[in-house]
Amino acid sequence: TIELFTRSFNDIHEKFKEVFNRLFEGGRAELVLLDPANVLESGIEIIAQPRGKKVQSITSLSGGEKALTAIALLFAAFLVKPSPFCMLDEADAPLDASNVMRFTRLIREMSSMSQFIVITHKTGTMEMADALYGITMDEPGCSKVVSVKLREAAMA
Amino acid sequence: TIELFTRSFNDIHEKFKEVFNRLFEGGRAELVLLDPANVLESGIEIIAQPRGKKVQSITSLSGGEKALTAIALLFAAFLVKPSPFCMLDEADAPLDASNVMRFTRLIREMSSMSQFIVITHKTGTMEMADALYGITMDEPGCSKVVSVKLREAAMA
Amino acid sequence: MQLKSLNMLGFKSFFEKTTLNFQGGVTAVVGPNGCGKSNISDAIRWVLGEQSAKHLRGDKMEDVIFNGSESRKPLGLAEVNLTLTNVSGLPSEFGQYNEIEITRRLYRSGESEYLINKIPCRLKDIRDLMMDAGVGAKLHAIIEQDRVKKIIESKPEDRRFLFEEVA
Amino acid sequence: MQLKSLNMLGFKSFFEKTTLNFQGGVTAVVGPNGCGKSNISDAIRWVLGEQSAKHLRGDKMEDVIFNGSESRKPLGLAEVNLTLTNVSGLPSEFGQYNEIEITRRLYRSGESEYLINKIPCRLKDIRDLMMDAGVGAKLHAIIEQDRVKKIIESKPEDRRFLFEEVA
Numbered sequence: 125t126i127e128l129f130t131r132s133f134n135d136i137h138e139k140f141k142e143v144f145n146r147l148f149e150g151g152r153a154e155l156v157l158l159d160p161a162n163v164l165e166s167g168i169e170i171i172a173q174p175r176g177k178k179v180q181s182i183t184s185l186s187g188g189e190k191a192l193t194a195i196a197l198l199f200a201a202f203l204v205k206p207s208p209f210c211m212l213d214e215a216d217a218p219l220d221a222s223n224v225m226r227f228t229r230l231i232r233e234m235s236s237m238s239q240f241i242v243i244t245h246k247t248g249t250m251e252m253a254d255a256l257y258g259i260t261m262d263e264p265g266c267s268k269v270v271s272v273k274l275r276e277a278a279m280a
Numbered sequence: 281t282i283e284l285f286t287r288s289f290n291d292i293h294e295k296f297k298e299v300f301n302r303l304f305e306g307g308r309a310e311l312v313l314l315d316p317a318n319v320l321e322s323g324i325e326i327i328a329q330p331r332g333k334k335v336q337s338i339t340s341l342s343g344g345e346k347a348l349t350a351i352a353l354l355f356a357a358f359l360v361k362p363s364p365f366c367m368l369d370e371a372d373a374p375l376d377a378s379n380v381m382r383f384t385r386l387i388r389e390m391s392s393m394s395q396f397i398v399i400t401h402k403t404g405t406m407e408m409a410d411a412l413y414g415i416t417m418d419e420p421g422c423s424k425v426v427s428v429k430l431r432e433a434a435m436a
Numbered sequence: 437m438q439l440k441s442l443n444m445l446g447f448k449s450f451f452e453k454t455t456l457n458f459q460g461g462v463t464a465v466v467g468p469n470g471c472g473k474s475n476i477s478d479a480i481r482w483v484l485g486e487q488s489a490k491h492l493r494g495d496k497m498e499d500v501i502f503n504g505s506e507s508r509k510p511l512g513l514a515e516v517n518l519t520l521t522n523v524s525g526l527p528s529e530f531g532q533y534n535e536i537e538i539t540r541r542l543y544r545s546g547e548s549e550y551l552i553n554k555i556p557c558r559l560k561d562i563r564d565l566m567m568d569a570g571v572g573a574k575l576h577a578i579i580e581q582d583r584v585k586k587i588i589e590s591k592p593e594d595r596r597f598l599f600e601e602v603a
Numbered sequence: 604m605q606l607k608s609l610n611m612l613g614f615k616s617f618f619e620k621t622t623l624n625f626q627g628g629v630t631a632v633v634g635p636n637g638c639g640k641s642n643i644s645d646a647i648r649w650v651l652g653e654q655s656a657k658h659l660r661g662d663k664m665e666d667v668i669f670n671g672s673e674s675r676k677p678l679g680l681a682e683v684n685l686t687l688t689n690v691s692g693l694p695s696e697f698g699q700y701n702e703i704e705i706t707r708r709l710y711r712s713g714e715s716e717y718l719i720n721k722i723p724c725r726l727k728d729i730r731d732l733m734m735d736a737g738v739g740a741k742l743h744a745i746i747e748q749d750r751v752k753k754i755i756e757s758k759p760e761d762r763r764f765l766f767e768e769v770a
């Protein structure tokens with residue numbers, strides 16, 4: 125099953141470059157097998173170089189850059205083997221407003237292939253959704269679901 | 281120095297209850313020495329019970345509740361032994377709008393005693409500040425400081 | 437396959453029967469800190485067979501059963517139903533259904549039940565069903581809160597899961 | 604004691620001389636992802652004597668020196684100055700100053716310098732100064748990004764630092 129792993133690694137690597145480039149609007153990203161002679165055990169290094177910056181270790185990326193790089197990798201794996209649905213819990217929390225826009229644009233595109241359920245506090249992400257569920261704890265300790273705003277309702 | 285530690289533990293414990301109660305607008309919080317017979321080695325358990333909820337282990341608190349509880353503990357230690365300045369890097373990231381308000385109200389009060397420098401993406405926190413520095417990377421890879429809006433300018 | 441609806445009863449902070457209907461496309465879930473949003477993601481992970489209490493932010497599996505509040509007593513049962521539609525590529529015995537309902541129950545006594553279309557089954561049956569439907573056994577399609585950055589901060593050997601799941 | 608101003612030159616992404624003046628009260632620092640906000644907090648931690656490159660998100664201490672960009676070459680020196688005012692409670696030799704300027708430099712050769720009011724000194728002198736001024740040696744007053752929740756998620760023994768610092 126070395127061929128299987130190698131093929132999936134190469135497929136994800138290709139997609140990762142593509143998705144990274146879209147999310148960062150430029151820049152370069154790579155995945156490196158640290159021990160190519162031992163594919164089934166090897167660790168995987170991530171190289172991320174935002175537009176106009178020098179290559180540095182990923183530990184010196186900013187909080188938002190780390191999150192966006194991780195999202196690019198997750199989405200790359202997702203594009204290679206789509207799952208019927210995907211649930212994201214505040215993946216957009218470290219992102220600034222313009223990165224939220226890039227993140228949501230990509231989700232919108234992928235949502236023609238899979239269902240997305242996104243938990244968020246960001247208005248940019250709420251506005252992009254087709255349906256919106258509000259959860260409340262008016263009675264402390266007890267969760268209830270409130271209004272559901274559907275896309276056509278939001279358009280009204 | 282057992283007396284020293286015990287006194288500081290008790291002082292922080294008192295303040296922690298107070299600050300927690302203000303940040304959560306109710307609820308109860310405690311600090312417990314896990315091994316009171318061995319004060320200089322003992323671990324410290326945190327008990328946090330938001331308003332109207334049952335006591336549970338702090339691992340089942342939500343992301344925002346955990347952050348607010350940690351902020352209450354940090355501020356408690358700070359109030360017992362104030363440092364001339366405090367620097368917070370996106371401590372408000374997991375908080376919703378109303379918790380950001382409670383967080384900033386407390387900082388405003390403490391800022392008469394110490395200087396605060398807060399890195400943030402939340403508008404609620406920006407609006408509370410006396411001075412605002414914008415950092416930009418118009419030239420990719422090179423940071424520059426842009427406009428500085430002072431309080432009286434912001435009032436204008 | 438698509439998620440059609442999620443029902444929760446006595447699961448974490450959802451003490452009364454709560455229903456969420458899902459459309460195609462993107463559904464956003466919003467609300468104040470501590471209101472129960474992440475508990476919904478835990479409910480989906482749980483009904484699809486999650487066995488680790490720690491992964492559900494608890495110490496023991498009973499922690500998923502509604503534990504009471506200021507004004508309500510603890511319940512003795514947690515139940516979650518997840519209804520799926522357009523489930524294609526399934527083995528024969530499920531092929532004739534257009535909708536599949538997966539149910540998981542846990543009683544405070546520790547007894548647990550799994551059901552598919554109200555017929556008792558084993559955890560393995562639910563796992564096999566989800567594998568056939570394209571949802572990996574390790575549920576990588578459910579990304580918990582604060583998990584995104586951890587992928588970058590983890591050691592190179594710990595990043596293999598993404599690639600193995602796809603292989 | 605109060606922070607009066609921070610100067611950075613060749614520190615991380617601040618390749619040209621950059622000055623931030625601080626008022627009393629609250630100063631907010633804002634800007635897009637990756638623009639250099641956390642690098643400012645690293646600069647303050649560094650000039651006050653931080654010895655761990657890892658704590659500054661680097662692998663080795665040289666990582667704090669401007670490493671170049673698409674259009675600029677790497678620099679050979681990183682320098683940070685922090686000016687403090689109203690410093691009371693200090694030992695005699697500093698008592699007569701109203702302002703104290705702390706400087707730290709690092710050359711690519713690995714050589715490093717510490718200065719107080721432009722007079723070379725040792726790291727220990729800066730540490731002692733800060734202890735006298737009420738800023739603990741472990742710089743707990745500087746809370747890094749993503750550090751807040753970690754306090755709750757850490758083991759009970761790892762939470763002692765807050766209490767020991769105060770004692």
Ligand SMILES: Nc1ncnc2c1ncn2[C@@H]1O[C@H](COP(=O)(O)OP(=O)(O)OP(=O)(O)O)[C@@H](O)[C@H]1O
Binds near residue numbers: 473
């Ligand atoms: N078994 C249980 N019974 C009752 N309440 C529970 C149970 N388990 C967890 N909870 C409650 O659920 C709340 C956490 O909910 P959750 O983590 O879903 O919040 P959230 O909406 O995601 O908030 P945030 O925006 O801060 O992440 C906690 O306050 C906790 O007390």
Ligand SMILES: Nc1ncnc2c1ncn2[C@@H]1O[C@H](COP(=O)(O)OP(=O)(O)OP(=O)(O)O)[C@@H](O)[C@H]1O
Binds near residue numbers: 174177634639668
């Ligand atoms: N020695 C160096 N030379 C040049 N650039 C550097 C150096 N060290 C770090 N950087 C750059 O600084 C950037 C990170 O800046 P920083 O972490 O301050 O961002 P931030 O404003 O805090 O962003 P966020 O809002 O995402 O947290 C990285 O993109 C990194 O490439």
Ligand SMILES: [Mg+2]
Binds near residue numbers: 344581
């Ligand atoms: Mg949550």
Ligand SMILES: [Mg+2]
Binds near residue numbers: 187188640641748
């Ligand atoms: Mg940052």
